[in-house]
Amino acid sequence: MSVTVAIETPLQDDVRELVALLNAHLLPLSPVEFQFKMTVEQMAGSDTIVFVARDEDRKAVGCGALKLHGGxxxxxxxxxTLPAVRGQKVGTALLDAITELAKQKKLDRLVLETGMGDGFGDAWRLYERSGFTRCGAVLDYPDSGFSAFYEKRLAVAAH
Structure with a gap:
């Protein structure tokens, strides 16, 4: 399957639907107080850039975002990514686009928080294949045992 990944507003019905599906997927996997979700309105903030993967028919099949934390x-x-497209490198394409923009913005480190447990194995494999390594708690996330943390150091080319 061929997908295109582009920066888009999350304030679109099909992107709202993806985020709702993500939230529903996560709900049974860990306690709600340890789920650190952003609403689509928060994702539309000036500190966040949203990427949407679309198939040949322009259907939104995946999303991801880069949140800037200053410096x-x-x-x-x-x-x-929608379950129907998993295993088709849509997540990799999204993560590659996020990483490339981070490099363009001269960021030297990407971090992420994801869940622990059986339901997160595919996510861990995606992050590890993309060069992320496990690390300790990042930003202001609690080290609760319900989260796994990853980081990726970016080589920023000198100009």
Whole structure:
């Protein structure tokens, strides 16, 4: 399957639907107080850039976001692909686009928080294949045992 990944507003019905599906997917996997979700309205803020993957028919099949934390730190947020397209490298395409923009913005480190447990194995494999490594708690997330943390150091080319 061929997908295109582009920066888009999350304030579209099909992107809202993806985020709702992500939230529903996450709900049974860990206690709600340890789920650090952004609403689509928060995702539309000036500190967050949202990427949407679309198939040949322009259907939204995945999303992810880069949240800027000032300085040279960025955070990967709201990564999700429809179950029907999993295993077809849509998540990789989204993560590659996020990483490339982070490099363009001269960020030197990307971090992310994801869940622990059986339901997160595919996400861990995606992050690890994309060069992320496990690390300790990041930003202001609690080290609760319900979260796994990853980081990726970015080589920023000198000009």
């Amino acid at each position: 040279t730190l960025g955070e990967v947020k709201r990564m999700y």
